[in-house]
Amino acid sequence: MSFLDILAQPDTWQLVGVLCLGIFVQAAAGFAGGLVIVPLLLWAGYSIPEAQTSLLVATIPQNLWGVVSFRDALDSKRMVWPGAARLLFLPLGVLTLQWMESFSMVTLRQIVGVAVLLATLATILFRPKPRDQVAPFWSYLVFPLSGFLQGLVGMGGPPMVLWVQAHDWDTRRMRGFLFSMYLISLAPGIAVLVWFFGSRVIPPALIAAAAIPILLAVTWVGLKVGTALGTQRLRRITMALLLLMGLAGLAAPWLSPA
Template identity: 80%
Template sequence: MDFAEVVSDPDTWKLVAVLSLGIFVQAAAGFAAGLLIVPLLLWAGYTIPEAQTSLLVATVPQNIWGVISFRDSLEGKRLIAPGAARLLFLPVGVLTLQWMESFSVMTLRQVVGAAVLLATIANLFFRPTPRKSVAAFWGFLAFPLSGFMQGLVGMGGPPMVLWVQAHDWDTRRSRGFLFSMYLISLAPGIAVLVWFFGARVIPPALIAGAAIPILLVVTWAGLRVGTALGTERLRRVTMALLLLMGLAGLAAPWLTPPT
């Protein structure tokens, strides 16, 4: 398929539209890119590996910007163990995903819907009390789980976010840490997906890369909207949307007309 065919292909613009929506919400509300993008692309006809790869490529500029912006709040030593734990368990998640690809599309939609629903409910109801330090057990749980979920369904953020919320860190330190964790796993995540799933994940990744100028404009717009409307109001709207998407994923066999 040449460049003109790619540009004229409706699937190309489906992918760009979904990535734009996820990146916009991420910029405006501060979270939820993966929770939105992966299930929407699955409903649009893409596979989970294709959705994951395009998501990782699409978030490269945002994460680089985040690390540069908050570099003065980063502590290099605190990034090593969490980053290593995520990277260690990421291939385990991808290997499990490879096994899961034998499942039907409906079952995969239900798995992703359940993941979105659980992550949203945890974010809504689990509000840890911030403290200076957290027991090491929670780190041993959060970061391997984050790496596994990243490899499995492209949603590794929620365990890390909850771990960060349990600390009495200011906004700059919290966001800098999360951006660093995402950035550390981007290149290895893409490499592992290509290794396990081959050439079929490359076209969506290339389209996502070509769409980066659009996504930068979307990021700028999302930041402005988030500032104008307020993060908490957008958070409530986003949570409602995620709950709806999670329930839709679980109900996929009943929502999809028979062929």
């Protein structure tokens, strides 16, 4: 099947639509792109590796833009351990995912639903007091966990977001750090997924790459909407959406067709 044949299929535009929604949420609310995209693509019939690969490709422009925009706020020395820890534990997550593929799609939807619920509840309930330094223990826990979760379900962002919020950094430094962590793991993440799961993850990646002009336009709209509605209002809407998606994942045995 040629790439033009792939583009002509309805499932292709379903994938593009989900990517647009996740990128819009990420641009408007500042987080949760992966938490939206991965579970929705599972409900659309894609596997977790396919969802992850398309997500990683779709976020390349946004993360490049973020690193370039906030480069003056970056501390390269502070990114060595976090970036290395994420990369070291990412293959372990993918290896676990390969084992999990023997599970039924219903069970996988439940697992992803639990991951979305835990990440959302942690974001809602965890309110660290910002400080200049955080105990090293948390770094040793957060970044390996982030890499593992990135490889497992494509949701490595929440632990890092909570870690960043525990620091008294300004917004530019926070966003620059997060964009850098995401960017560092993009190429290795795609490579590991292709290595473990082969050619079946290539079509979603190519579709995501072809959709990048559309996703850039969606990013621009999301930034405008985020500015107009305000961060707190969007945060509440996003959290409600994520809780609903997490609960839907848990209820997969009753919501999935027989």
